[in-house]
Amino acid sequence: MSHRHCFALDLKKNTELINEYEAYHQAVWPEIIASIKEAGIEDLQIYRVENRLFMIMEVHDSFSFEKKHAADAANPKVQQWEELMWNYQQALPTAKPGEKWMPMKKIFQL
Template structure:
């Protein structure tokens, strides 16, 4: 299993932040199916003010590139992503069109 941690920012608007959280209380079933089919086994999103952190656990074969190809062919995923842009903003270091940016692990508690 692989683990990835990503970050994203929300627009600093209380109404938009609430709407974003509300959307994630009832994620469209097609989005959940798409996530699972891509090789993501577990996903959590955490929020503090405008900061978002996503933790995903994947199969060893998971690929962000393959997921992007799958998503590009899925009309429902494209509609969801377009909707989410209403709430999210680009992190300065992100590539054009990129919302979620992979974080670097800087510490792991020794076992």
């Protein structure tokens, strides 16, 4: 069985930076794809409107945010990717220090 999680994050309001960010996501590094799959993430999609990002994650029952964070912290390539992406991203106004992708609350389902 899988579970869905949704998150939001902003990009810096700069067309050139937004285009670069999208280009990186057309050719995500293979090590990043591997880390996503190894964590039990079965599907991951990112959508954009203006500078707002919306991420949908479908995860396997075995997925754990704590294990994913620990694995990411121990993976130099993931850390390099995250540092690079932070050049384009900016936290939502209500984010805590160091918080990037913020979980979204589901408010409706048909």
